[in-house]
Amino acid sequence: MSAHISNDTPALRHDWRREELLALFDLPLPELLHRAASVHRRHFDPAEVQVSTLLSVKTGGCPEDCAYCPQAQRYDTGVNAQKLMSTEQVLAKAQQAKAAGASRFCMGAAWRSPKDRDIPKVAEMIREVKALGLETCATLGMLSSEHAHALKDAGLDYYNHNLDTAPEFYGDIIHTREYQDRLDTLGHVRDAGMKTCCGGIVGMGESREQRAGLLQALANLPAHPDSVPINRLVQVAGTPLHGTAELDPFEFVRTIAVARIAMPKSMVRLSAGREGMSDELQALCFLAGANSIFYGEKLLTTGNPDTGRDQALFARLGLRPMAVQVENSHDHHRTDAPGSGTVHADITASAPLRGRAA
Numbered sequence: 618m619s620a621h622i623s624n625d626t627p628a629l630r631h632d633w634r635r636e637e638l639l640a641l642f643d644l645p646l647p648e649l650l651h652r653a654a655s656v657h658r659r660h661f662d663p664a665e666v667q668v669s670t671l672l673s674v675k676t677g678g679c680p681e682d683c684a685y686c687p688q689a690q691r692y693d694t695g696v697n698a699q700k701l702m703s704t705e706q707v708l709a710k711a712q713q714a715k716a717a718g719a720s721r722f723c724m725g726a727a728w729r730s731p732k733d734r735d736i737p738k739v740a741e742m743i744r745e746v747k748a749l750g751l752e753t754c755a756t757l758g759m760l761s762s763e764h765a766h767a768l769k770d771a772g773l774d775y776y777n778h779n780l781d782t783a784p785e786f787y788g789d790i791i792h793t794r795e796y797q798d799r800l801d802t803l804g805h806v807r808d809a810g811m812k813t814c815c816g817g818i819v820g821m822g823e824s825r826e827q828r829a830g831l832l833q834a835l836a837n838l839p840a841h842p843d844s845v846p847i848n849r850l851v852q853v854a855g856t857p858l859h860g861t862a863e864l865d866p867f868e869f870v871r872t873i874a875v876a877r878i879a880m881p882k883s884m885v886r887l888s889a890g891r892e893g894m895s896d897e898l899q900a901l902c903f904l905a906g907a908n909s910i911f912y913g914e915k916l917l918t919t920g921n922p923d924t925g926r927d928q929a930l931f932a933r934l935g936l937r938p939m940a941v942q943v944e945n946s947h948d949h950h951r952t953d954a955p956g957s958g959t960v961h962a963d964i965t966a967s968a969p970l971r972g973r974a975a
């Protein structure tokens with residue numbers, strides 16, 4: 618379907634101004650969708666959706682205080698802390714994910730940052746998962762330069778670390794680390810030669826200007842994230858954000874569309890919060906340029922659409938999963954990208970999505 622994809626495209630921009638992004642948000646929805654869909658077609662086949670599976674390899678007990686997160690140990694959310702899974706357990710889940718049609722397998726650990734002793738264990742998981750022919754992604758918290766290089770050496774393709782929200786709203790959500798800490802981790806990931814997966818969460822009580830601010834921060838990074846997970850807050854009882862006013866679904870669609878326009882070549886992922894979306898809302902998001910989802914029945918403590926519903930939706934919309942593009946260490950000419958969201962997911966037995974996923 619490469620007929621949709623043109624090489625005659627404007628250069629990627631890293632100088633987006635807040636007013637420009639707000640002006641896009643302010644467009645009539647049909648005009649905004651048209652612009653976003655046009656950008657989408659220049660770079661991607663709009664019938665293809667990249668499918669990732671996320672597994673929580675270490676759940677709960679996190680010392681951080683992210684106000685949306687049920688894994689923070691300081692909030693009483695009913696999440697039981699679990700130790701790091703064994704490589705064998707992870708491998709079994711990865712095999713299951715591959716059989717279900719996932720092209721990328723993301724491993725998430727609820728850490729502030731990994732300790733030195735954790736790195737060899739995670740590196741072993743990465744090597745084993747990669748040997749299955751899956752792309753690998755990890756989200757382990759803040760990374761030092763040394764740890765980033767060690768994970769890269771183990772074969773890690775992508776690292777997820779979200780900016781979460783606009784710089785000026787960040788202090789309302791997290792107090793245990795700074796925005797700059799996040800930027801530093803992303804710099805270490807890029808410097809180590811890995812691809813970045815970086816997005817945020819909307820519906821946390823931020824303003825439209827702050828949603829534009831998140832997208833501005835993402836688009837003006839030194840390199841656009843290869844993947845941009847846009848999470849819609851899943852309100853979990855016991856977290857400080859439980860009870861926040863719900864975001865208008867059309868505002869979520871607008872956020873997806875502006876992300877697509879600002880970061881034309883990135884994979885824009887529907888992540889947490891998809892279970893609460895109607896099929897029609899998800900379809901609007903695909904029209905707005907979303908081209909990646911998490912696939913699986915459970916996003917850690919919060920639900921994800923069951924696999925049967927996803928299969929039916931793909932069939933009704935004529936979508937198919939994007940094939941995995943396995944990269945060797947000397948091939949830097951890929952066009953697709955990474956995976957993960959803010960919450961960590963678990964998978965259960967699931968039937969394969971139809972299509973040509975590896």
Ligand code: SF4
Pocket residue numbers: 679680681682683686687688689726727728729758959
């Ligand atoms: S989002 Fe990550 S860092 Fe923040 S509390 Fe949850 S697990 Fe910890």
